Amino acid sequence: MSDKAVKRRYDNAGRAARAAANRAAVLRAGQEVLVEKGYGGATMAAIARAAGVSVETVYKGFGSKIELVGQILDQAVVGDDAPVPLIERADFGGMLQAESGAEILAEFCRASCRILERIGPLIGALFIAARAGEPELRALMAEAGRRRLADFTRVVEAVARSGALHPDLDVTEASESLWTVGSPEVYVQFRDDLGWSHERYQAWLIRSARALLLVDAQPPG
Numbered sequence: 001m002s003d004k005a006v007k008r009r010y011d012n013a014g015r016a017a018r019a020a021a022n023r024a025a026v027l028r029a030g031q032e033v034l035v036e037k038g039y040g041g042a043t044m045a046a047i048a049r050a051a052g053v054s055v056e057t058v059y060k061g062f063g064s065k066i067e068l069v070g071q072i073l074d075q076a077v078v079g080d081d082a083p084v085p086l087i088e089r090a091d092f093g094g095m096l097q098a099e100s101g102a103e104i105l106a107e108f109c110r111a112s113c114r115i116l117e118r119i120g121p122l123i124g125a126l127f128i129a130a131r132a133g134e135p136e137l138r139a140l141m142a143e144a145g146r147r148r149l150a151d152f153t154r155v156v157e158a159v160a161r162s163g164a165l166h167p168d169l170d171v172t173e174a175s176e177s178l179w180t181v182g183s184p185e186v187y188v189q190f191r192d193d194l195g196w197s198h199e200r201y202q203a204w205l206i207r208s209a210r211a212l213l214l215v216d217a218q219p220p221g
Contacts, residue, residue: 026061026062026068029050034072034126039129042065066140073126073140095111096155097158112205120184124192190204
């Protein structure tokens with residue numbers, strides 16, 4: 001291999017490493033700025049300053065503010081930037097194989113609570129802005145909710161396969177019920193409005209999920 005080819009490979013590797021480092025810095029800074037300043041105050045310029053990069057670098061890497069916020073939210077939920085669906089990650093994958101419906105729900109609630117604890121301040125800032133009338137953000141949050149419902153449906157299907165799903169419930173109703181009680185909005189209300197601890201909320205969520213869905217419990221209503 002010629003010296004020029006070696007240099008090109010070295011330069012390309014260096015550019016890729018710098019791009020990856022810049023991307024990580026922007027995502028990290030973006031989450032911090034969103035939590036501190038809210039959606040309106042989290043301008044691309046403010047995020048660029050916090051990340052130590054140019055505004056042009058932020059736009060080149062993410063295209064628009066709403067695209068950047070979407071990727072910040074996705075990374076916050078899963079914990080990293082790897083393209084692995086949430087339901088297929090270690091936190092969730094094993095629970096789908098559990099024999100007991102009660103244990104499936106308990107493991108799912110614990111994993112969900114770990115995510116909610118991680119994203120709580122971010123999701124609170126985004127909810128405030130979405131409710132204040134940011135149309136792009138409302139659409140982003142709605143799409144995130146649809147993806148979350150798809151993951152919850154996978155969990156309820158596993159409960160149904162175990163034979164533990166209450167006979168008065170179909171998978172759709174059970175999934176939507178679990179999706180509602182386990183929503184980030186409810187978590188934020190308990191945490192911010194009522195001052196519940198993470199442990200208290202987790203215990204409540206496990207009890208509520210089992211009471212709503214399982215054959216040996218009486219569903220509300």
